[in-house]
Amino acid sequence: MRAKEKVGIKSYAGYVPRYRITPKEIGKVWGKDGETMGRGLRINSKSVPSPDEDVVTISTQAATWALERSKLDGEDIGAIYVGSESHPYAVKPTATIVGASIGATPLMTAADFEFACKAGTAGFQTCMGLVSSGMMKNGMAIGADTSQGAPGDALEYSAAAGGAAYIIGTDDLLAEINYTCSYTTDTPDFWRREGKKYPSHGGRFTGKPAYFKHITECTRNIMKESSTTPEDYDYAVFHQPNGKFPVKIAGKLGFEKEQIEPGLLVPRIGNTYSGAVPLGLASTLDQSDPGDRILVTAYGSGAGCDSFDITVTDSIEEIKNDDIPSIQEVISDEEFITYSIYAKYRNKIEGGR
Amino acid sequence: MRDVAVIGIGETRIGELWDKSLRELGIEAGLKALQDAGVSGDEVDMLYVGNMSAGELINQEHIAPMIADYAGLDDIPAVRIESGGASGGMALAEGYMAVASGIDDIVVVGGAEKMTDVDDTVAKNILSSTADQEWEVVCGATFDSLHAMIARYHMNKYRTTKEQLAEVIVKNHSNASKNPNAQYPREIPKKLVVNAPMVSDPLGMFDCAPLSDGGAAVVLCAADLVDSYEGKPVKIAGVGHGADHIAVHDRREIGTMKATRIAAEKAYDNAGIKPENIDFAEVHDNYSISEIMAIEDLGFFDKGEGGPATEKGKTALNSEISVNTSGGLKAKGQPVGAVGINQAVEAVIQLRGGAGDRQVEDAQYGMTHNVGGTGASAVVHIFERWSE
Numbered sequence: 001m002r003a004k005e006k007v008g009i010k011s012y013a014g015y016v017p018r019y020r021i022t023p024k025e026i027g028k029v030w031g032k033d034g035e036t037m038g039r040g041l042r043i044n045s046k047s048v049p050s051p052d053e054d055v056v057t058i059s060t061q062a063a064t065w066a067l068e069r070s071k072l073d074g075e076d077i078g079a080i081y082v083g084s085e086s087h088p089y090a091v092k093p094t095a096t097i098v099g100a101s102i103g104a105t106p107l108m109t110a111a112d113f114e115f116a117c118k119a120g121t122a123g124f125q126t127c128m129g130l131v132s133s134g135m136m137k138n139g140m141a142i143g144a145d146t147s148q149g150a151p152g153d154a155l156e157y158s159a160a161a162g163g164a165a166y167i168i169g170t171d172d173l174l175a176e177i178n179y180t181c182s183y184t185t186d187t188p189d190f191w192r193r194e195g196k197k198y199p200s201h202g203g204r205f206t207g208k209p210a211y212f213k214h215i216t217e218c219t220r221n222i223m224k225e226s227s228t229t230p231e232d233y234d235y236a237v238f239h240q241p242n243g244k245f246p247v248k249i250a251g252k253l254g255f256e257k258e259q260i261e262p263g264l265l266v267p268r269i270g271n272t273y274s275g276a277v278p279l280g281l282a283s284t285l286d287q288s289d290p291g292d293r294i295l296v297t298a299y300g301s302g303a304g305c306d307s308f309d310i311t312v313t314d315s316i317e318e319i320k321n322d323d324i325p326s327i328q329e330v331i332s333d334e335e336f337i338t339y340s341i342y343a344k345y346r347n348k349i350e351g352g353r
Numbered sequence: 354m355r356d357v358a359v360i361g362i363g364e365t366r367i368g369e370l371w372d373k374s375l376r377e378l379g380i381e382a383g384l385k386a387l388q389d390a391g392v393s394g395d396e397v398d399m400l401y402v403g404n405m406s407a408g409e410l411i412n413q414e415h416i417a418p419m420i421a422d423y424a425g426l427d428d429i430p431a432v433r434i435e436s437g438g439a440s441g442g443m444a445l446a447e448g449y450m451a452v453a454s455g456i457d458d459i460v461v462v463g464g465a466e467k468m469t470d471v472d473d474t475v476a477k478n479i480l481s482s483t484a485d486q487e488w489e490v491v492c493g494a495t496f497d498s499l500h501a502m503i504a505r506y507h508m509n510k511y512r513t514t515k516e517q518l519a520e521v522i523v524k525n526h527s528n529a530s531k532n533p534n535a536q537y538p539r540e541i542p543k544k545l546v547v548n549a550p551m552v553s554d555p556l557g558m559f560d561c562a563p564l565s566d567g568g569a570a571v572v573l574c575a576a577d578l579v580d581s582y583e584g585k586p587v588k589i590a591g592v593g594h595g596a597d598h599i600a601v602h603d604r605r606e607i608g609t610m611k612a613t614r615i616a617a618e619k620a621y622d623n624a625g626i627k628p629e630n631i632d633f634a635e636v637h638d639n640y641s642i643s644e645i646m647a648i649e650d651l652g653f654f655d656k657g658e659g660g661p662a663t664e665k666g667k668t669a670l671n672s673e674i675s676v677n678t679s680g681g682l683k684a685k686g687q688p689v690g691a692v693g694i695n696q697a698v699e700a701v702i703q704l705r706g707g708a709g710d711r712q713v714e715d716a717q718y719g720m721t722h723n724v725g726g727t728g729a730s731a732v733v734h735i736f737e738r739w740s741e
Contacts, residue, residue: 033550203472209371 001125001180002225003132008173008310010138011072011319013065014164014282014327015058016269019048020334021342023157029339030152037157042243046160046270048337049146051345053161055084056094058144058275060101062165066140067102069324070167074103077167078136080110081126083119083143083274084163085192085199087112098142116190117239118300119143120164120274125180125306127168138169145273150198151348158242160270164278164327174316175285175294179226179309183218190301201301210303211241215249218305219297226309230254234292237263237280239299241271255295262287269331281310283327290314357452358739360584361390361572362698367686368536370566375404375411375467378568378688379420383463386570391583394424397572398457400431401448403441403464405690407433409479411467420463437483438639440464441569441693442723442732446592448573449734458575464691465568476564480689483726485600497561497640499601499727501553504642507608508555511657515555518641519546520663522559522683525638528670529680531711536565536686560641562681567688569695579739587704590626590718591735593619599729612731613650613722620720620733621652628652631735632716633675633703635696637724639682644668647722648676651733675713678703693723693732700736 022045027034038044049058059082067074082094095110113119113126120143127139144163149155168177189210192199202210215238223229230236236259238246243266250260263280265272272279277298284294289312296308343349363385365378373381379402387394402417413419417431434444441464448462468476481496489499507513523543529535541559549557572584579586595615598604604611621627634651638644645659653674654662662668668676679685679699682692700719702708713719719736 036550204369205371205469208369 002178003128005132005170006176007128007132007168007170008176009166010169010172010174011066011070011167012164012282012285013062013069013324014162014279014330015061016162016272016279016331017047017049017053018333018335019050019345020045020336021048021339022336025339026157034157040244041158042267043158043270044267045336046158047162047272048342048345049161054088054146055082055086055144055163056088056097058146058161058163059094059098059142059165062144062163063098063102063140063142065324066165066167069319069322072138072167075107077102077104077138077140078108079127079130079139080104080108081113081123081141083113083115083123084145085114085116085119085273086146086148115304116300116302117273117276118298118304118306120278121298121306124166124168124308128177128180131169138167141166141168143274143278145275147271147273148198148346153198155199155201158271160272162269162272162279163275164282166278172315173313174319175310175312177308177310179222180307181218181222181225182304182306183214183221184304185214187303189303206301210301211239211245211299212249214303214305215239215297215299216253218307219253219295222295222307222309228309232293233259233295235262235284235288236260236295237277237284238297240264240266240276240280243267265327265331279327285312285316286326286328288312288316290316354453355455356576357449357589358574358576358579358586359571359589359697359701360574360579360582360586361386361392362701363389364534364569364695364698365567366534367565367567367688367695369469371469373566375407375413375416375465376420376423378467378566379463379465380424382465382568382570383420383424383461386461386572389584390572392459392572394426396459397426397429397461399451399460400426400429401444401460401462402431402433403444403462403690403693404433404466405435405437405440406479407467410476411470420465435690436730437725438637438689438692439723439725439730439732440690441695442721442734443693443730445571445693445697445734446594446732449589449592452573452575458578460573461570462573462694463568463570464694466688466690467566468564468688469566473564488600495553497556498553500640500642501556502601503607503727504555504640507642507646510608511660513645513660515547517660517664518555518560518645519543521638521641521644522546524663524669525677525681526684528678528711529684531709532680532685535680535684536563537684556640556642562639562683562687565686565688567686567691567695569691569698571694571697571701585705586739587701588737588739589734590737591620591624593617593623593733595731597729599726601727609656610646610650610724610728610731612728613647613724616731616733617651620735624735624737626718626735631674631718631720633678633713634720634722635677635679635681635699636722637682637692638677639687643724644676644681651720651722670711671714678708678711678713693721696721696723697734704736704738
């Protein structure tokens with residue numbers, strides 16, 4: 001898919017909670033060799049939100065920084081879409097709270113999106129349509145999660161928190177989105193039923209027929225549409241549920257390790273679900289130069305992918321030394337906690353207050 | 354009783370076959386076997402299907418008529434045989450008897466299992482259901498831990514070592530690397546096996562066979578009719594069943610598998626040969642310790658010598674006796690109710706001389722050994738190269 005008009009990223013910023021827990025610490029509680037599991041997943045630590053943090057606060061922090069970086073006012077934002085699978089409310093949008101917090105309300109449209117880990121990039125595409133059609137000048141798309149794994153489940157070693165916000169528009173672009181495409185099937189690899197606290201998953205079924213198949217197909221499709229090969233890209237960002245999958249898929253598709261390195265945050269912060277690709281792209285943009293080309297493929301269980309072919313513009317130089325913290329700066333602020341503190345922060349202690 | 358030959362074989366690749374259902378696995382294997390035999394559907398008298406737990410694994414019982422139906426053989430009588438992990442081998446024995454007795458001329462024996470539609474914990478519980486639910490499993494024992502107890506006993510009594518157990522796995526992976534249908538067709542270093550995460554002490558992750566999807570089938574034919582068909586025959590020279598208490602704690606001795614010994618004795622007697630005549634054997638290596646015990650109980654090595662013999666390479670391809678040339682349950686894969694048929698397919702491939710890089714030289718006799726539960730049932734078949 002290609003928009004009729006030039007469209008792209010006007011601003012972006014990301015936020016990740018500062019608390020960290022190691023796989024070793026988690027494994028200690030469950031009688032598992034967490035260190036070995038962490039090595040297998042290539043996760044050294046995962047981020048943990050404090051008791052006062054949720055998708056609203058993470059989104060608001062990212063949105064505030066993105067707006068500040070753009071020099072736009074809140075009222076210039078015509079739409080806010082927040083993609084997450086851990087919206088604090090089942091009914092009552094996260095996006096309205098974010099909108100009010102950044103001064104975008106009331107003359108705007110807002111909604112929450114859900115498509116497992118790719119709800120954030122679904123927001124990118126919606127905003128692209130709205131701005132390139134001329135219906136509005138600027139839209140904001142956010143991907144954020146405070147994902148949970150059931151205590152003792154394999155997911156607990158990776159499920160983390162974080163998010164990033166993007167302002168999508170047609171002028172003053174930091175990066176142009178040349179193409180986007182999606183690949184969608186009905187594949188039940190990972191789900192959470194209404195009212196359930198923790199998600200369920202199909203174990204190894206989440207790999208080959210889910211993550212790998214969809215990313216391969218979607219990425220090959222966008223390279224076909226844009227007539228590109230892996231060598232045409234300076235960087236690539238793939239969804240990162242652990243440190244192993246994105247490295248493997250990159251190799252399979254013909255990308256070098258160096259191309260995915262800047263966007264590979266999962267070894268340090270874990271799997272931030274809807275936040276994972278938006279944060280990975282933000283970290284890549286932080287380190288890119290004018291003219292760099294970036295390939296992005298987000299994956300969401302259930303299942304589908306969104307791919308983007310992006311070219312960085314000269315304007316990227318203007319934000320390099322601004323006051324907004326880079327993703328590397330954000331994730332460098334870390335404090336390691338024990339499982340007991342983690343259990344308290346994540347509301348896993350029954351009767352706790 | 355008349356002689357019986359296998360005139361056709363077929364099998365699917367083994368592995369996590371996400372895009373194939375149980376019926377598709379059964380049909381693929383069955384059609385390949387019929388094609389290989391040069392037998393048409395209307396010539397088949399009977400279908401037996403070895404399957405352990407379709408009811409629990411995919412919520413489908415009555416699978417033999419279902420597979421026959423979807424294969425376009427809806428007017429052929431079909432029945433499922435269940436004996437835990439020995440379901441495939443027991444189905445083969447039933448098919449053999451049907452032909453040997455003169456009741457049927459052409460019988461198809463298939464085996465199929467679809468294990469990856471449930472998560473690993475559920476599948477492991479289903480495997481444990483072949484032990485004694487009321488006296489073992491309800492007390493907390495699992496299939497893994499029961500085999501771990503057997504392994505500890507064997508290690509204590511015969512000084513079998515963890516390193517020797519690992520040699521079984523390294524060898525079977527090496528054999529599987531030469532088998533295109535294997536789930537894990539790659540060599541692995543011993544270090545990886547020894548240092549793998551613990552499942553149930555002393556058995557680590559690599560000491561245990563995987564959960565697999567797969568199907569296999571053979572076409573049996575009365576020996577005096579083989580000339581009417583194109584399929585290259587291999588004779589079934591002997592069959593033996595054995596049995597024991599279902600619960601490990603009821604057995605007099607757990608360092609030996611009584612069911613295996615009885616089944617082997619009967620099969621040797623039936624075929625009129627001795628263990629030293631066997632050139633290769635597909636044994637039930639659902640755990641590393643199981644292969645060590647099997648090669649002792651089948652009479653290839655003295656009791657307690659299984660570990661040292663494996664360590665010295667006596668069970669490697671084209672050594673003293675080639676054991677699990679296919680890669681075995683560990684590396685070729687464990688579609689549990691189909692295992693006995695997968696083993697038969699390997700025996701026929703070897704005795705036809707078509708095993709390629711894993712061919713056992715001048716193979717005259719091959720054995721298959723299939724065990725149910727922790728050893729409450731076992732069945733042994735001896736296959737012989739066809740002589741005109």
